[in-house]
Amino acid sequence: MSEQPSRLNLCCSLPSDAKAANPNLFEIQEVADGIYAAIATPQYKVNSNAAIIVTNDGTVVVDSHSKPSAAQALHQHIRDLSQQPVHKLINTHFHWDHWQGNEVYAKIFPELSVITSERTRHNLTTPGIGVGGVAFINQQIEALPAEIDQLKNDIVHAANAEEKSRLETHLQQAEAFLEELRGLNPILPTQTVAQSMTLNEGGREIQLLLLGRAHTDGDLFIYLPKEKVIITGDAVVDWMPFLGDGYPEEWIGTLDALEQLDFTHMILGHGNVAPKSHVSFFRSYLTDLIDAVKRAAADGATVAEMQVAVADQLAPQYEQGMSKYPLSRYRDRIESTIEIVYHKVVHAH
Numbered sequence: 001m002s003e004q005p006s007r008l009n010l011c012c013s014l015p016s017d018a019k020a021a022n023p024n025l026f027e028i029q030e031v032a033d034g035i036y037a038a039i040a041t042p043q044y045k046v047n048s049n050a051a052i053i054v055t056n057d058g059t060v061v062v063d064s065h066s067k068p069s070a071a072q073a074l075h076q077h078i079r080d081l082s083q084q085p086v087h088k089l090i091n092t093h094f095h096w097d098h099w100q101g102n103e104v105y106a107k108i109f110p111e112l113s114v115i116t117s118e119r120t121r122h123n124l125t126t127p128g129i130g131v132g133g134v135a136f137i138n139q140q141i142e143a144l145p146a147e148i149d150q151l152k153n154d155i156v157h158a159a160n161a162e163e164k165s166r167l168e169t170h171l172q173q174a175e176a177f178l179e180e181l182r183g184l185n186p187i188l189p190t191q192t193v194a195q196s197m198t199l200n201e202g203g204r205e206i207q208l209l210l211l212g213r214a215h216t217d218g219d220l221f222i223y224l225p226k227e228k229v230i231i232t233g234d235a236v237v238d239w240m241p242f243l244g245d246g247y248p249e250e251w252i253g254t255l256d257a258l259e260q261l262d263f264t265h266m267i268l269g270h271g272n273v274a275p276k277s278h279v280s281f282f283r284s285y286l287t288d289l290i291d292a293v294k295r296a297a298a299d300g301a302t303v304a305e306m307q308v309a310v311a312d313q314l315a316p317q318y319e320q321g322m323s324k325y326p327l328s329r330y331r332d333r334i335e336s337t338i339e340i341v342y343h344k345v346v347h348a349h
């Protein structure tokens, strides 16, 4: 069995443990010499993007998606890019869709270091923190049967063949995901970062930066100053950001700190590689959203009223830019987002 499957014979030379790996889960883009973005194909059970940093003495991978089969699929691509072992895996934050594939790398590379911020380690190991961590695996397992029943019911009542086939794909993904979760072996960080630091990896300078609270209280940014590339996790994404475990007002200051850095390419937690200018769009969305919710609350609007008025008020500027992919679009998320902002920013004071 070849250790170097070429793209042409990839179909027939997979190791047996990778039979379930889906070659269509990621699109690999070279962002700078030896630095690759693995852009996840949008799926019902979402996968994070990953970054692959090839160095002279080992490969560094950032984030491992929602499930081992996705990490396995990406590892097939990594084998095409470098013969060096993966010796460091960084998780940008604790959410389920960024770390649940860790076990794949730990199994293949016993010397692997898994690196997160100190807060992320805390969040991974403390129950009830938010949508990720060891305890959240069981929460997903408990919630999925009802979700699967709902999908089955929706399939029966589907309005047309197209809708039915879309829901059938979702059902298939949900069932496969439940199976993977039941066998999941959660791999925790072996090394944590309490303040910003620099790794010198086989000739590359890789900065691990804590710029402030944003999407979570432990967001880690991975910055390659020479190549002018930054990996943001979900502190910057190209669709509607999830604010449930976030710090909306502090997030803006963290984006200000991000903008001070010199870079040309951002590998985001979700969505395509973006230019630096995307930070401005993303920050102004958060700023305008918070301002609008505060103003509506000051005018005495109820949350239900804001969910209509603020959503429509921001739509001309943000609906299009926040709806580029077939999931997490503006209208899918704006109502719940407004409610979250209200509770975190207005009601909290």
Ligand SMILES: [Zn+2]
Pocket: 048, 095, 097, 098, 234, 269, 270
């Ligand atoms: Zn994510």
